[in-house]
Amino acid sequence: MSRFTIPRDIYFEENALEVLRSFEGKKAALIIGGGSVKRNGNLTRIQEHLAAANIETEVLEGYNTEPTSEMVKKGAKDLESxxxxxxxxxxxxxxxxxxxxxxxxxxxxxxxxxxxxxxFELPRLRTKAKFAGIPTTSGSGSEVSNLSVVADEKTNIKYPLADFELTPDIAIIDPIMIENLPKHIAAYTGMDAFTHTIESYVAKPRTVYTNILAIGSAEVIKDNLLASYQGDQEAAKQMHSIQAMAGMAFANAVLGNVHSLAHKSGPTFDIPHGYANAIYLPYVIQFNRAVVEDRFADLARRLKLEGETDAELTDALVEYIYQLNKDLGLATTLQEFGVSEEDFNEHLDTMAKNALEDPCTGTNPRETSFEQMKDLYKASYYGKDALVKA
Structure with a gap:
């Protein structure tokens, strides 16, 4: 038996925020990151919509860095009164x-x-509150997914909290929230969404539902990501909607080694999550092609890349991602990103061990050993494909 879970309602495109006026309740806690949502007037707009529904609001802010267990437990305590x-x-x-x-x-x-x-062992939620997600970037898909990634501040290791209970009740995907999105954020959040499509299409728990969402999302992202980065607002609107479809795919098919590598190295080297995914993605494709090359070839055909055989098409997919990263102003190796060789070697074994234990490794299409995980990190540091092809 398979399962497919998404929010009960998803409101998207222009004026989606107006649905807040129909919310039923008494009090809403608004959890925000930095000050941009306040400066651009969107926080006030959200509060006005909720006030029209006679809902009192309280704002918790400062969640603009990847959350830690201590941070979220403090936030929960702050809500008690x-x-x-x-x-x-x-x-x-x-x-x-x-x-x-x-x-x-x-x-x-x-x-x-x-x-x-x-x-998938969390206790039941919704005994006190329901959850709604309003994204201000176009990539994470968190507003439709059953995941929350939180770091243990003692070890600086990120852990995915995963359970269908964490699936939001409502997602509100309004393009007004991403007007004037900085280019660098458009780049690495867009690559986060692209990674979601590719990893979910080849992940072990994939289904016919997730396959269609993943491959369709990949096609729209290919057509719009670079233009969005270059300032095309219509392309940005397309990216904002389609990243949620990519989120639905990975929320139900799960992910793979790209995310395992990123979860365990991002905090160590201070690499934004989507940026880390962009670096690791081509090297993990090279590794996984040994068992799912036909599926990578399917993706390449849908993206209208050139090639006759599955091998040629997979090569074309890898080269396309390398070039896309360059066009988006992103590094293609950890070394180019700025990680020193000394720091890399100091943390290599620990990162590989922790990545091996990451839940996403269990759904990667190819079984992975400790040494192979190290090789993936090495390939991504030095840019050596040969390390991961075997």
């Missing part, structure tokens, strides 16, 4: 992930972080 019946995450992936984790610990204050990291 307010007692909201809605928690609304407003922001990019970090703010949304923080909001979901705050929701979890608000409902279950005695839950340990260790227990929260056990995949």
């Amino acid at each position: 307010f007692q909201p019946d809605w928690i609304i995450g407003i922001g990019g992936g970090s703010a949304m992930d923080a909001a979901k984790a705050i929701w979890l610990f608000y409902e279950h204050p005695d839950l340990s972080f260790e227990d929260a990291t056990k995949p």
